[in-house]
Amino acid sequence: MGLDFSVVPKYLDIILLGCAYTVGITVAAAVLSFFGGIVFAVIALYAPWIIRQPFRLVAWMFMGTPLLLQLFLIYFGLVQVGIDLPAVVAGIIGLGLHFAVYNSELIQTAILSVDKGQMEAARTLGLSRGEALRKVVIPQAVRDVIPPISNNMIALLKDSALVSVIGVSELTLSAQRVIGKTYRPFEFYLLAAAFYYVINLGMEWVQRKIERRISMSR
Amino acid sequence: MTDEKSFVEIRHAQKAFGSLEVLKDISLSVAQGQIVGIIGSSGSGKSTLLRAINDLDPLTGGEVWLDGVQVNQKLPHRQYEKHINQMRQQVGMVFQHFNLFPHMTARENVKMAPMMLKGLSQEEANALAEEQLDHVGLLERIDYYPSQLSGGQKQRVAIARALAMKPKLMLFDEATSALDPELVEEVNQVMRKLAEQHMTMIIVTHEMDFAASVCDRVLFMDQGVVVEEGPPAILFTNPTQPRTREFLRKHLEGAK
């Protein structure tokens, strides 16, 4: 039997719903990973030892273990200590924190490479170190890492398929479910791939918009 | 009231970076409204001295006083941070490489600190930015980013940014050294204007003519000490110290 896309329209709503989940989870996790990345970077660079050391352990856990395991831990593990998160929320937190750690590495490097004169100029005006970081150093550091962070966000989109293991019907799992009913794996996996591609294009478009907006101010 | 004679007072300033002694027991007092120039060859400690005044490079010995308050007084860490931020608001500093905030327009560069630290409203801060940028002749560039400005314009914005905090004292660290020669004069003019308004200033410079024309007093520094100081008319034309003569002679040759 060859390719037959005529079955697609019947199940399109399921696929589209999966798509909506994927987009929603990706956007929410991306936002979390961005701001989380900034917070983690500041902790890693400036927090007192007593906070920095345990934090490094947690950061290592997020970088050094499979995302899959982290999702299991957050979804199934936390229940044991009384934190019962909806699967979608657990997925967003897992993905978001995982990529926050990666973003944090980028942002740390960027913070350290912002010209020292910037901090000095801000301090000279009377800003505290925290104020200078917030208003002067971090905004510049973040600008410098928009392209690599965007790459991380594309990776995040792809890894969002992993939240299917805790039962979230995102795009990949939706495709799989439809395939279970139709026995048409090729068509629906291709369709899912096409949707991932479109979401990718959307993300690249957002990235370009952001880059254009900040191109003047560097 | 503060003593007219010692608006800025540096007492026995010492600074070492590790084993490198950069300032060796420097004392200096500047009266309100006075303009002091500092000259000397590269590495003699001019920047370090200037940066000690607002504690960017904390001294390893000695005291800095501004308007009757000790800048580098011993305080517990948190209190000291508050104190030093307070002191720095009163001291404007202009750097060789401008250090404008590239992600902010000229307007935002100027109004950021007054808004954050003095609680100005948007309208007040905008009015202040307009006033200060007008003062340095850049009102029409107010919404430009630094990347869209020439070096001379950047430095004028940097001066406006410092002045927006209404400082009691302005420090200039080779404000024109990074500029193309044709852009130097526009910055010098702004500094002359400040001189006319009796701003107290300490100016590190390599421009002897400029120093001679605006400074009340010029210090020659070498290897961490003030070798000689005096009114420019005397220091430049009739220096008593051999090292000063040597420096000025070399400088004249270099300028040719």
Ligand SMILES: Nc1ncnc2c1ncn2[C@@H]1O[C@H](COP(=O)(O)OP(=O)(O)O)[C@@H](O)[C@H]1O
């Ligand atoms: N942060 C620093 N660490 C170590 N040495 C420094 C530092 N800043 C300045 N120095 C040294 O101190 C000396 C004086 O420097 P500086 O005050 O910048 O001189 P100037 O401004 O007169 O050229 C130089 O030898 C310089 O290398």
Ligand SMILES: [Mg+2]
């Ligand atoms: Mg210097």
